[in-house]
Amino acid sequence: MSKQSLAPEIVDPIAFQDFRDAVSDYAPQLEQLVCQLGDGSRDTDKIAQLFRVLHSIKGDASLCQVHFIVPYVHALETLLDRIRQDELSYQDAVGDVLLLVSDQLVMLLDQMAAGGEADDHLLRSLLPGLDKLAEASAEELPQACAKLVGRMMGPMEPVSSVEPVxxxxxxxxxxxxxxxxxxxxxxxxxxxxxxxxxxxxxxxxxxxxxxxxxxxxxxxxxxxxxxxxxxxxxxxxxxxxxxxxxxxxxxxxxxxxxxxxxxxxxxxxxxxxxxxxxxxxxxxxxxxxxxxxxxxxxxxxxxxxxxxxxxxxxxxxxxxxxxxxxxxxxxxxxxxxxxxxxxxxxxxxxxxxxxxxxxxxxxxxxx
CATH class of the missing domain: 1.10.3210.10 (Hypothetical protein af1432)
Known part of the structure; x- marks a missing residue:
């Protein structure tokens, strides 16, 4: 994937709006599935549905020429495919990453639709970690997820306990x-x-x-x-x-x-x-x-x-x-x-x- 294709730009305004409308439908589906999988049980049907949602988002992004979205969704889709194939186990930390990255993508699309400056520096900083996550071993997966979540939440520093105020x-x-x-x-x-x-x-x-x-x-x-x-x-x-x-x-x-x-x-x-x-x-x-x-x-x-x-x-x-x-x-x-x-x-x-x-x-x- 070239650097040019990662630049957040609107190639075709009508197609961009079509994609944004589609994402507004996909995002609640993704959130609902992650929530349902959060009970710790392995539901192969819901994992397969989650994979299909990501696959649809990636396909629509390519079709609508919203190319900068593709690498992020591709990495998540690869991770879900490995879970679907029983190479990895689904866990809450995976759901956290899916939801948080989805939120970042939706926010970026909203910024672009509003005509504001597209601030994708956080997303770009996440992409190497997402690629590593897609290739992580079962032992590496929890720590890799925690690292990505930490990047999206900001740096962690120790803080002393605070009494009621x-x-x-x-x-x-x-x-x-x-x-x-x-x-x-x-x-x-x-x-x-x-x-x-x-x-x-x-x-x-x-x-x-x-x-x-x-x-x-x-x-x-x-x-x-x-x-x-x-x-x-x-x-x-x-x-x-x-x-x-x-x-x-x-x-x-x-x-x-x-x-x-x-x-x-x-x-x-x-x-x-x-x-x-x-x-x-x-x-x-x-x-x-x-x-x-x-x-x-x-x-x-x-x-x-x-x-x-x-x-x-x-x-x-x-x-x-x-x-x-x-x-x-x-x-x-x-x-x-x-x-x-x-x-x-x-x-x-x-x-x-x-x-x-x-x-x-x-x-x-x-x-």
Whole structure:
């Protein structure tokens, strides 16, 4: 395969869209099969179906001239064929690789369809490992899978254990924090899927912040976590629960919610720092965010932290049906694949915290 053919380019726009539509059908099939195989049983029929899905994706990619997809899918197809032929045993780690690589490919296709710059550096870095994975022995397979998953999740570094964080908050601003938390609980209770969201976000933000060289104020971070989505309560529920693509008017309305919550905080004495965090938490490092299109150092540290925590909750919720461990894996892999949107320093600390959580979950037998 030539380097030219690996370049992510749209040769035929109509054929590219046909392929993207086909992948949108294949991806849920692949996810469902991996989920069904996750119980540890060897189901030869499902493994054969999984192989056929990969074979179909590769065939459609060639037919639609989306050539850069082919090497990645070919390596996975070769691995599945060896499992299908009983040369290797299927295991959860193989499913993790299949799902995570599939996610990266779908994200790259979405970037290209939106007209943005195609950022395929992570995928390119994975290809040698995928090729080795396809040729791995039974003994090498678990470690090879773990290495690939690790690349998609970011570097692992040791992190000390962190005690529960909520007990340390308060001081003379405690009453305000209780009020903010009450508002967050009201928002959370409007959506059953959000159950526990507030405390998860708070715990993750505090764990990451404690690892920072210059930690932010715990009270300000807590207030920002509690308040960052409160502006959504001023929007119609039909909008913030809407599935599928948003219209330009939908996006315009949603872009107003950080300003409403940030404005409320700014009017309360002592919460100016939290107000900036909330106002800027949908800004992106590359300038593609909202409401003001800020970039890089124009975005305050607290907003960079909050953006990561908010995005991690969103993507893990999307994959929650896969179980906690796999949802975490896919969530952090997606954030690392979108690193241009996030502050690299805070992203590195998120990787440390999440990798530590995964290791603890693995040691305790959690999925």
């Amino acid at each position: 909520v007990s340390g908050l308060g001081g003379h601003l405690f009453a305000d924090l209780q009020f903010f938390r009450g508002l967050a609980m009201q928002f959370e209770q409007r959506v059953p899927e959000f159950a526990g969201r507030t405390e998860r976000n708070l715990a993750l933000a505090m764990e990451i912040n404690r690892l920072a060289e210059k930690p932010l104020s715990m009270e300000q971070v807590a207030a920002a976590v509690y308040m960052h989505d409160i502006g959504m309560l001023l929007l119609p529920e039909s909008l913030w629960l809407k599935a599928g693509r948003l219209s330009q008017d939908d996006r315009r309305q949603l872009a107003a919610h950080p300003g409403w919550a940030g404005g409320l905080l700014a009017r309360m004495a002592g919460w100016e720092e939290a107000a900036r965090m909330v106002l800027q938490h949908h800004e992106a490092q590359d300038g593609s965010g909202y409401p003001d299109g800020l970039k890089g150092v124009e975005i305050c540290d607290g907003a960079c932290l909050l953006a990561l925590v908010d995005a991690f909750e969103s993507v893990t919720l999307k994959h929650a049906h896969q179980g906690p461990r796999r949802a975490i894996l896919r969530g952090v892999a997606e954030l690392n694949a979108s690193e241009r949107q996030f502050h690299p320093g805070w992203l590195k600390l998120l990787n440390r915290v999440v990798r530590n959580r995964v290791e603890i979950r693995n040691m305790t037998g959690g999925r």
